[in-house]
Amino acid sequence: MRYGKDQKKVRRQIQGTSLSGNRERHHHRFGGLSRIPASAGAGRGLAGQVRQRRAGRQYFVQAPADREGKRAAPSQGRRVDHDRRHFKKSRSLEKTAEKRKFVDDHLPEFRSITAACRSVGLSPSSYYYKQKTKIERAKSDAEIRDKVEQVQSEFPFYGHRRIHEHLERREGLTVNKKKVLRIMREFGLKALIWRGFKVKTTDSSHEFGFARNLLPGLKLSEVNQVWVTDITYIRISTGFVYLAAILDLYSRMAVGWALSTKIDHKLCLDALKDAVEKRSPPAGLIHHSDRGVQYACHEYRRFLKDHEIAESMSAQGYCYDNAFMESFWKTLKAEEVYLTEYQTMEDVLKSIPRFIEDVYNKKRLHSSLGYFSPEEFEQLAAKGQLEQHGLQSVMILG
16 A cells, blocks of 8 residues: 555554553543552643643542452442541451450540441440349349249249239339249249149039020120129138139129038028129129029029029039139139138138238239239229220120
């Protein structure tokens, strides 16, 4: 060609200049190269002029390579400032104590405890938590043990759940339920369990007839809707004393009771009269009992009819229909009768009324009532505050 050699030479010079400028602009834009002083290569065409105009600006610096030639991760658009950047989470700090010490040592560099904790993967609450020493823990356990023993002296059949609720509600002590259980296990503070022999108190072989069961599917929403009753025995040195009691099914309150050395209809009728006198129930109250002759006789049923109280009886030999009374008898005997050696009828008359009125109705916590006593439960129901304490205001009988 006419201009072959000269044309190739000119083309090579032009391409070299333009590629050099493009390469410089590309690396300056994406942080690939370190900044070159403006004085170096100031006369290199367009690339040199661009470097001169940007000489006074701050650029991103290429991360140094390690021994293996690998580059560190880019700064992702943030300016490199080695004096203010945060420390990366250290994988060597595995224990909480090591992380807490790291935060203490480097707190001035982070300016806040939250930032320092975040850098090592430690929550601020864990940083502030100070673990108790063995002496402090032993002292705390001794205090809880003393409280538990005081509760068990009055309620020896309380398990760890009732003791926990008692400590929080009655003593105002904030303690974990698992801690109470642990202390009771370590020091052998177990709830007492008693088992006695059974004396037959129900005679359903009579000709008075029976009433049908009105409880299945019934909805209870207030007191004095359903009363349940039964008879039990208390052993004394010369024989037995019989106790008839009546419970309000909605609140488990013992509303009436009577004691006698004879197991006849008069005993049950005295308990019913005591309950009617105390509560003055409205018409339509349901009276539920077993099929014993004491409740099926004419005199007892006549009293119910005169006070507009509906009769209800459980099936023969099916104790689950009156399970609420069975639970009451278990509590009475385990927490009072089995702990006392009654010699005479007078001993029974001194202890049983006190337990029913002062302990069971007013103090004892019931798991089925949300760990409230029957008296407290009725007070909450009267104020309409049951749901505020997580309790249902309507009870459906099975």
